[in-house]
Amino acid sequence: MHAGRRSALRRAGALTVYGALVLAGFVPPAQAFSERDEAVFSSSTLDEAFRALSAGDAQRTEGIRIVAPDIAENGAMVPIEIAVDIDGATRIAILVENNPNKVAGIFEFGDDVLPEVQTRIRLSESSDVYVLAWAQGRVYMARREVRVTVGGCIA
The missing domain is CATH 1.20.5 (Single alpha-helices involved in coiled-coils or other helix-helix interfaces)
Incomplete structure (x- = not known):
């Protein structure tokens, strides 16, 4: 073909x-x-990304579960699973602190959909991975450290 x-x-x-x-x-x-929101996806610092996402007042919570390897052998394909146990969650964002572009992905959900995501992200180096969840007019946050033996981002 x-x-x-x-x-x-x-x-x-x-x-x-x-x-x-x-x-x-x-x-x-x-x-x-x-359309893609350029201000969000071109953020070069974590603070810029939080501001672009209107998440400056995010509250830490145990209601966001992040499943990722403690040590990822290849930063080009790091599996990550996210589940949000907060009523009314409609949006999830994944941010990577040490990547050139901080926002790895944004997922939006309807009211009748479970806010769960399984995907793969790139990590340029060992980094904290932040997950933001929007629910009932508030923004919640969780963090997980992932170490990388071989980086996955070039730029």
């Missing part, structure tokens, strides 16, 4: 999934195709 055809099939598959999620009501149409 040619690379152009693969790419076209991949895009068509992604649009099909988005369309199904929109039709099922899991993802509002505006959210499915929203």
